[in-house]
């Protein structure tokens with residue numbers, strides 16, 4: 539399904555090397571900063587890399603069907619930053635980045651197909667003003683109030699091979715409980 543590339547070549551650039559080290563999966567700097575800000579704003583009820591959502595987004599609020607991706611500008615090719623390709627092995631990097639961008643688009647599409655709302659936050663936005671990012675999340679959470687069952691809950695017929703039934707957020711008997719504190723203080 540996903541083409542795999544071999545290990546990246548040794549980078550001649552210290553900056554690229556550092557960026558590679560700092561962008562491995564979970565617990566990247568921007569993601570930590572965002573989670574700290576979510577705690578500061580007392581927004582709870584989210585899960586990290588939750589298996590219940592297609593593509594395991596970085597952060598999901600299952601009760602509100604809200605999925606959040608935290609994208610590093612280098613790896614995910616932020617159009618605002620438009621960071622240059624590494625000077626060496628350009629073909630390798632170009633191919634790798636194309637796969638990353640394709641994968642990101644596919645994940646967003648799969649989530650939307652399954653009825654999720656999707657927010658993509660970029661490293662540069664988080665670095666610039668993390669509180670603004672959290673306010674955006676908060677607004678979305680207030681818009682997508684948990685109803686216990688979503689009107690856009692996908693029927694099994696619409697779910698493709700990549701998004702199976704287990705990808706549904708759980709039925710909840712305590713809709714909204716986890717988020718009450720965030721909303722009342724909003």
Ligand SMILES: [Zn+2]
Nearest residue numbers: 611616619662
């Ligand atoms: Zn950026």
